[in-house]
Amino acid sequence: MKIYQILFLSIVLMTLHSCKQEKKADEAPSTPRYTSWDQAIQGIGDITGDQKEVGEQICRSLQDKRYFLSRQVDQSLLFNFVVNKKECVETKAKSYNAFTRLRVTRNGELSFEENSRSRMLNDVLTDITPNLKDVCAKLLNGETPSNTFGDDRTKTQITFQNANGKAIVQIAQFEKRGNLFFPYLIDRAQILRDSDTRDSRYIGMAIERAFNQRCLNGQTYYISQVLK
Structure with missing residues (x-):
């Protein structure tokens, strides 16, 4: 079974399990699980409780990574990813290894070198990634941000x-259809914290990441990558 199938099945099973349990009145809402492009936005509210604690840890790790990697101007760090990718017109995902080096621009932005032979997610998640910037800034400042922001046409939800x-x-992005907002992009990543590894090179790295985007033909563009 492909990795993307395992991840999707896990999401479905966890969603079904949570639906069978009654929530207590004082229980914080769980992380929204979107298993269909026709599932409307849910769980809008402030980032509190366990989510806030984990969010602070993730944002701190992402910040530490940015500080550490931005000093690696010799671009000597080599990374190896196992990638699974499915295009909009494909029915099965392709699996391959992607070897890449880190690129650091003069203004400190981070990305992985592009490789036409083994496409992957080249952006490097940090505490100043556009969709995370405001949320991380507030969490690291001890504030309580909302998990959802946007306008009358599109919204972004961070959980x-x-x-x-x-x-x-x-990171889930939504577009308005009728009177409701529905997802068209879901980017989900496991971030290594300092409590997860002693190797400073990997603190704040997305050790696993799965990116899903709705295609115009109703199918799903999918790419996942696992850091080896």
């Missing part, structure tokens, strides 16, 4: 989760 000891951040 954090501790899943069996793994720190997860989910």
Whole structure:
């Protein structure tokens, strides 16, 4: 079974399990699980409780990574990813290894070198990644941000989760259809914290990341990558 199938099945099973349990009145809402492009936005609110604690840990790790990697101007760090990718017109995902080096621009932005033979997610998640910037800034400043922001046409929702000891951040983007907002992009990543590794090179790295985007033909463009 492909990795993307395992991840999707896990999401479905966890969603079904949570639906069978009654929530207590004082229980914080769980991380929204979107398993269909026709599932409307849910769980809008402030980032509090366990989510806030995990969010602070993730944002701090992302910040530490940015500080560390931005000093690696010799671009000597080599990374190896196992990638699974499915295009909009494909029915099965392709699996391959992607070897890449880190690129650091003069203004400190980070990305992985592009490789036409083994496409992957080249952006490097940090505390100043556009969709995370404001949320991380508030969390690291001790504030309580909302998990959802946007306008009358599109919205972005940021959620954090501790899943069996793994720190997860989910970035979901929505577009308005009728009177409701529905997802068209979901980017989910497991971030290594300083409590997860002693190797400073990997603190704040997305050790696993799965990116899903709705295609115009109703199918799903999918790419996942696992850091080896």
